[in-house]
Amino acid sequence: MEWSVLLWILMVVMAAVLLFIMVFFIIELSDLASDFVSPVECCRKLSPIILPEYFAQLTMTVLMLITLNFTAFIINAPLAAYHVYSYQTKSYWLDPTDIFPKIDEKRRVFFIKLGFYLILFFYYLYCMIMSLISD
Amino acid sequence: MENSESIVGGGVPLSVETAADPSRVRMGPPPTSAGRRLAVHPAPAARLLPVARLLLVARLLPVARLLPVARRALVVRPAPVVRPALVARPALVARLPPVARPGLQAPPGRATLRCGVGPGSSAAPQPPHAASASNGRASSSTGPPTGSANFRFGSEQHGGDGVPRPVNDEFILPPDDVAQHPSLGPMSSDPFHFRPTIHAVPATEALLNSTGLTFGAVLSPFAEKPDEEVPTVQQTRAGIVRCRRCRSYVHPFVQWLDHGRKWRCSVCHLVNDCPEAFRGRVDERGRRVDAAERTELSCGSVEYVAPKEYMMRAPQPPTYVFVIDxxxxxxxxxxxxxxxxxxxxxxxxxxxxxxxxxxxxxxxxxxxxxxxxxxxxxxxxxxxxxxxxxxxxxxxxxxxxxxxxxxxxxxxxxxxxxxxxxxxxxxxxxxxxxxxxxxxxxxxxxxxxxxxxxxxxxxxxxxxxxARDERKAIGTAKESALLTPADNFYKLLAxxxxxxxxxxxxxxxxxxxxxxxxxxxxxxxxxxxxxxxxxxxxxxxxxxxxxxxxxxxxxPTGWEAVMRIRCSRGLKITGFHGHYFARSSDLLALPNVDAASTFGVTIAIEDSALEGARSKFSYATMQAALLYTASNGERRIRVHTLALPIVAELPAVYQAADAPCMAALLLKMATLKAESSTIEDARSAMLNKMDDIVKSFKSLSKSAGGSGQLVLPASLRLLPYYTLAGLKNRALRVEGAGSVDGRSFALTRARTLPVHYLLHTIAPRLFRVQPGPVNPQLSKLPLTLSLTAASLGSDHVMLLDTMSALWLWVGRDTPGPVIRAVFGMDSLASVESTQLRLQPLDNDLSAHVFAMISLIRSQRDEYMPVYIVKQDGRYHASFCSFLVEDRSSSVMAYPEYLQALAKKK
Missing domain, CATH: 3.40.50.410 (von Willebrand factor, type A domain)
Structure with a gap:
């Protein structure tokens, strides 16, 4: 098996994991909005996952660049830029004292990212199949 | 939701953990109703399988949510409601249901509404319109077309220079015409406790938006009104009567059905069975005949002594830890x-x-x-x-x-x-x-x-x-970064x-x-x-x-308190301002609460839900329930219920606007912006809001345009004044902002003070001590003067009440006898003003000054030091920064601002 097949398999798995993380975030926020969890609890669950998610997405972007898959890199770049920006401005931190006014905004962001990862997932899947076929 | 108030209140060390577990949170006082409550609630998502939960979420969140802009664009703005000339005062009275108003002295001209009050009354039911027609004030609607509903700035019509200023008003209560509004009777909560920015609910979001006004409320649930106590409800066998779905407490504005055997909750519209012990005769107008004898059916603010079910542990003792540097x-x-x-x-x-x-x-x-x-x-x-x-x-x-x-x-x-x-x-x-x-x-x-x-x-x-370097940042966009915590340690501890x-x-x-x-x-x-x-x-x-x-x-302190605010269908709380911890979207944890604890609430209107609500109720209800432990160990619930008529006409919305409360809420909202964005943004938000209101009114009212004069609804006439004063306050001003700590404190004050304290802070009261009859036993403060340098004469002695301090200002040419009488020395020329102390002396003028000071102090919660300022002295400039009607380097003078507003198109 060629290395590119391995790469695409890895990408598909990562995109799937990120997809599920987004779903988890959205469910948690919905629970919070309908008072099923307390804001402290919700932030405690979500906070440890945010940075790994950023890291995974950045890794994906960088891998695409070094393997010279420019299409995938260009798809990934805007989100990577957003992640770097939100890391620098510390706006990624979920603040349990200030989460209620921001639920809708956060949820919207997570939905957009969910859609984004979905597209990525299918794109990677397509690439994987193509490389398997060419293999 | 549910009565987690009671659970949270008592569930102390567990409450963080239990909150995550819906089954625990859900168990409530009357166990019998628990099952039903679960049944009516949307499916408890937390219990479903992950996949099902995902499906549920997807259903709850239509894609339109992602694109609010697109969604907003779809909202068709209704043709600006017939463009009435904002003349006739609409018959607001007619919109409230005919309800008993016991315990209220009927003022002249309003007897009709009350004539049926009390047990055994045989008054025939009045159709709503008859009620309004016989209302004495309805006659004013036949007045001139530009009637008293509007305020024409700069015209002689209103006396003086036609520029409105607040009069000497200790509590800055809603203006008279608003205060007489039917919803403000003793059956609805007092503005002292729960004060909306509009004493009516606009029927649609578009109606509210077309006026540019902000809808919300400021509430001080634990405030002590002078000479008035919140009445305690007598315990009956029925226990505490609450709606079984939304858990709101029974209040004067519920509907009685089926001869008093059932009642319809005005918050969630559920029809509840009335407990046997709570039943009473209902008259032909659907009112409880015995309302006057039941505190909870006749008063807007009541207190319950909570039974055992409302505590999960013994009420906590008053506990004080002193941490001293x-x-x-x-x-x-x-x-x-x-x-x-x-x-x-x-x-x-x-x-x-x-x-x-x-x-x-x-x-x-x-x-x-x-x-x-x-x-x-x-x-x-x-x-x-x-x-x-x-x-x-x-x-x-x-x-x-x-x-x-x-x-x-x-x-x-x-x-x-x-x-x-x-x-x-x-x-x-x-x-x-x-x-x-x-x-x-x-x-x-x-x-x-x-x-x-x-x-x-x-x-x-x-x-x-x-220490963060603040020298370069003060007064610039970078200052806001210094207003946010440098370290999350304190927030996380909190x-x-x-x-x-x-x-x-x-x-x-x-x-x-x-x-x-x-x-x-x-x-x-x-x-x-x-x-x-x-x-x-x-x-x-x-x-x-x-x-x-x-x-x-x-x-007096309320311990381990939680407060929940329940709003009728169609109203949604969008944000809180104050010192609290939000446990859910409508539940605030308030570990300690006292008379000064104040919260601003912003409320959004949801059209479709409100439309549905109007078919059953002609008014909307908001209920704030504060569950707390008194210092004597009693667990109590203080319930404030506010009922506001739902109005569909523009004039009615304007008529019911409460400018002081709105100004206070806008300031509270601006503090948030000052921290999250920049001070400049917060300032322009305040200015834009005022512009919006003026422009909207102009476009809606024929009489307002054209003349080059600023015309506003009479109820809003003071809003420009408070807007301007707010911009010149330490919290938001650009020049002379001082230190970041000072700014941070000023913002904290703006966020936490009750309406009248906040407005007195931004627009202090200025009194002249002399001349006039000197009265050592003063019972009433003199009239306040306008806050401009023109009010200060070089031979005057002035007293300024800024809420946190009293400033005694002494003019340069004050006559020797006055100085001798007040300070006991011949001249102040050689004395630094910081060295001066005010001592009671044995003469009438000194007694008069002290009477004024003690009168002002008696109106305040906080101790107010007296600062003495000489006209030529060091602190004259600080004193002048309180003269908010004058021009400052970044903000116009008050008359200029009014002219600028008049020119807005």
Whole structure:
């Protein structure tokens, strides 16, 4: 098996994991909005996952660049830029004292990212199949 | 939702954990109704399988949510409602259901509405229109087309120079025409407790938007109205009657159906069975005949004594932990001395309370604990200097958290020794963070009040912050970054403490920049208070610190409180402003609550739901329920119910607007913007809001356009004044902003003060002491003067009431006899104004001045020091910054601003 097949398999798995993380975030926020969890609890669950998610997405972007898959890199770049920006401005931190006014905004962001990862997932899947076929 | 108020209130150490578990949160007082409640609630998503949950979420969140812009674009703005000429006062009265209004003296001209009041009354039901026609004020609708509903700025019509100013009004209550609004009778909560920015609910979001007004409320659930107590509901066998779905409390505005056997909740519209013991005869208009005898059916604000089901543990005892800075800085300015002498005087009440618990912690770069156990003859001091890996409390004996009544001798002994113990302390570190952690772990299992007296920036251990360079940032866009906490330590501590009912009150007695914006997040998220004394010195601030500290110990406090605000269908709370911790979208945890605790609430209107609501109720209801433990150990629920008519006509919306309350809420909203964005953004938000309101009114009203004069609805005439004053306040002004700490404190004040205090802070009251008859037994304050330099004459003595202080301003040419009478000296020329003290002297003028001062002080919660300013002296410029009607370098003068508003297109 060629290395590119391995790469695409890895990408598909990562995109799937990120997809599920987004779903988890959205469910948690919905629970919070309908008072099923307390804001402290919700932030405690979500906070440890945010940075790994950023890291995974950045890794994906960088891998695409070094393997010279420019299409995938260009798809990934805007989100990577957003992640770097939100890391620098510390706006990624979920603040349990200030989460209620921001639920809708956060949820919207997570939905957009969910859609984004979905597209990525299918794109990677397509690439994987193509490389398997060419293999 | 449900009655987690009661659970949260009692469930102390568990509550964080239990909140996650829906089944636990859901169990409530009357167990019989639990099943039903679950049934009517949307499927409990937390219990479904993950996939099902995902499906549910997807269903709840239509894709349109992603694209609010697109969605907004779809909302068709209805043709601006017939463009009425804003003349006739609409028959608002007619919109309220005919309800009993017992206990109210019928004012002349309004007897019709009340004639059926009381048991056995045989008055025939009045159709709504008849009621309004016979309402004396309805006749005003036949007045001139530009009638009294509008205010024409600059015209002679209103007397004076036609520029409206607030009159001397202690509480700045809603304007008269609003105050007589039917919803404001004693059946609806008093504006003193619960005050909406519009005393009516616009029927659609578009209607509200077309006016540019902001809808919301300011509420002080624990406020004490002078000479009035919130009545307590007599216990009956029926227990506390609540709606079984939304758990709102029964109130005067519910609908009685089926001859009183059922009632319809006005919040969620569910028809409830009325408990047998609570039933009463209902008259032909659907009113309870016995309403006058039942407090909960006749008063907007009532208090219940909560039964056992409302507590999960025994009510907590009043608990006080004093955390006191005794470092070199603190000792040099005699802070331990002030604190010790204040406490010796004000702990008297606490000694008498058998349940009250007290502990002391002092800190420099080490922590000092005090074993006050009555088993020991003397207090023991224990020093902890190792707290790199978190603080460990010293050995459990002698006990540090003790019953005040039992350990009285040891406490008194400790306080006596206090000033000398740290007199020569050379240690200049401040381990505030570890001291707070220690205090929290000491009372976390009980809950209580931690009073922190700090002498500056925390510098040792967890929570230490470096001083941020603020010189270049002040007055620029970078200042907002300094207004947000440098370190999340204090916020996270607060988040841990709030669910365990621990609140922190912060007294910052600082001589240098103290990072108030970082440390004060402690109080902000635990419902605490912040006091700030910049450039602290014993002579200047000693008395004030003492008074404030003692007030925080002695004033009535509600412990382990939670407040839930329930709104009728169609109204949705979108945000809170104040010091609280939000446990859910409508539930605030308030570890401590007192008369000054105030919250701003912004409310959105949801068209479709409100439309549905109108078919059943012609008014919308908001109910704030505060569950708390009184100092005597009684668990109580204070319920404030506000009913506002739903109106569909523009004039009615304008008519019901409450400018002072709206100004206060807008300021509270601006504070948030000042921190999250920039000061400049907050300022332009205030200005744009005013512009919007003027422009909307112009486009809606024929009489308002054209003449080049500014015309506003009479109810809003003071809004430009308060907007302008707000921009010139320390919280938002650009020039002369002072330190970041000062700004942060001003923002805190704006966020937490009740309406009348806040408005008196931004637009102080200016009185002239002379001339006029000198009256040593003054019972009423003179009229206030306009806040411009023109009001100051060089031979006048003026008194300015800024809410936090009194400024006595002495003109340059004040006649010698006046100076002699007031100050007891011939001339002030050679004396620095800071050296001047006001002493009561044996003459009428001096007595008059003191009568004025004590009259103003009696209207305030806080101690107000008197500052003396000479016209040529150093502080004249600071005094002038309170003259908000004058031009400042960045903001127009008041008349100029009105002209500028008139030109807005």
């Amino acid at each position: 005794v470092s070199a800085t603190s000792a040099a300015s005699s802070i331990p001395e002030v604190v010790a002498s204040t406490l010796s005087n004000s702990l008297e009440d606490i000694y008498e309370d058998e349940r009250a618990l007290v502990a002391f912690i002092t800190y420099d770069s080490k922590l000092h604990f005090y074993g006050l156990d009555s088993a020991f003859m003397q207090p023991r001091m224990m020093v902890v200097s190792e707290f790199a890996d978190g603080v460990e409390l010293p050995a459990p004996t002698p006990r540090m958290l003790v019953r005040a009544s039992e350990a009285r001798e040891n406490i008194e002994h400790l306080l006596e020794g206090f000033p000398t113990m740290f007199e020569d302390n050379q240690d200049s570190g401040a381990a505030l963070g570890p001291a707070l952690q220690a205090a929290f772990s000491m009372v976390g299992h009980v809950g209580g009040k931690v009073l922190v007296v700090a002498a500056g920036r925390p510098s040792v251990g967890a929570g230490a912050v470096k 988040v841990d403490a709030a669910p365990l009912h621990v609140s922190f009150d912060l007294f910052m007695l600082a001589q240098r920049p103290s990072e108030l914006s970082t440390v004060s997040s402690l109080s902000r998220h635990t419902g605490g208070k912040v006091f700030f004394y910049p450039n602290f010195s014993l002579s200047k601030d000693g008395q004030r610190v003492s008074a404030d500290l003692s007030a925080m110990i002695t004033r």
